[in-house]
Amino acid sequence: MKQYVGVIAQHEPDGKIMPIEMIWTDGRRYEIERIYDVRRAASLKSGGVGNRYACRIRSREVYLYDEDGRWFVEDNENG
């Protein structure tokens, strides 16, 4: 499932984008506690390509993708 989500992010002067909070479809906000890894990757599960942020949200690892400005998470991670 490709679940598009809202994201609050910080845009760095060098062009990097660091997501701070993820906003789920029901409006609940989830703090992104840590970012382990950022790289471009394909999501075969959801069907898409973008910058993949491996994040820790509520102690779980979640892949958050930035696909040309639209953000999605890979599966039904609900926090």
Added chain:
Amino acid sequence: MTRVILHSDINNFYASVECLYNPALRSMPVAVGGDPELRHGIVLAKNNIAKKYGIKTGEALWQAKRRCPDLVFVPPHYDRYIRFSRMVREIYADYTDKIEPFGLDESWLDVTGSLVSQDGKVIADKIRERIKFELGITASVGVSYNKIFAKLGSDMHKPDATTTITVADFKDKVWPLPVRELLYVGSSASRKLAGYGIHTIGALARTEPRLLKNWLGINGVMLWQFANGMDISPVSNDSYPIKSIGNSTTTPRDLVSYEDVKITIYMLAESVASRLRENGFICRTVQLYVRDNKLVSFERQAKLPEPSCVSDTIAHASMRLFDLNVNEPFAVRSLGVRACDLAPADCRQLSFLPDSERLQKKEELEKAVDSIRNRFGHFAIQRGIMLTDRNLSSLNPRDDHSIQQIAFLR
């Protein structure tokens, strides 16, 4: 020094991108094709499952459906293919600055003297791995010491494979292949060669070049060099010089009146003119392509009285060509308009004649239309004639059909 050249070919490019975006498609036979409703009915690409059913690129959608009733048709998303093509190129650029694209899905890379590795196969494997991980599609890569063999190599093992062809082993790997596999041996050359008993690349390589020149002209000598691994053409990273700009379309229904033809010609001329302006060109010659419903086609061209990038001028010249060459009754299926004999727009001869002043005004007007369309979309502003038949005028040739096939020889 022996060069290290890669040819990378994305496997089933359009179909792979569609399957990536729609995971449900991956287990089904898929063909990417134009809209059957609008009669753009051919298979542009297919996935491996569809390949097993014998679906061929270029065949009509109804033919493909008969071969495989479960075939799923997906309309093409050119914006996605262009994005993927750019991302693939970004990966190549991490290994070399000598990249020569050949269409959207193929590229040559010269990695001679690369700091990543001296071994072309190592780089090729790395590129394949990255394309798979980062983009979710696969590529076949040929590694050799010239462009022709590198391309042959990328065709030998699919999908997701690296094939090397070296000076030492090309006779074993390349020579047994049918001569048709060689780049630039088309159906007519292979028919001629077959007439002389030449069926394999090896047989071609061992033929006297003098004879080949007699049979095929200067191209015969070129093919002989290719077959012997003597292709020395460089991987050039300068962009292709544009020689002409054209658009063609197969219309949603047969065109049977001058009014029908006029709508279509204006639509194509507008697209051509706007692309001329975008690239900073004017044209001196206009070419018209016509194909009727019996699939008989012809091309005619005419010089313009004055070089132009105005759609009115191009459309008038095209309409005139049509009038001169087609008699009623007619049933036209495809039309194409092409601007040739290009020159840069900024080195135009100045003139005080009122005609050229009028032309200049028209050009300014059309530039204004371009900017409206860029901001608000193609259909935000249209000619009145387009409203007389919305079915015919519903195409947007500029954005829908601007992917060009590129020739190896320039």
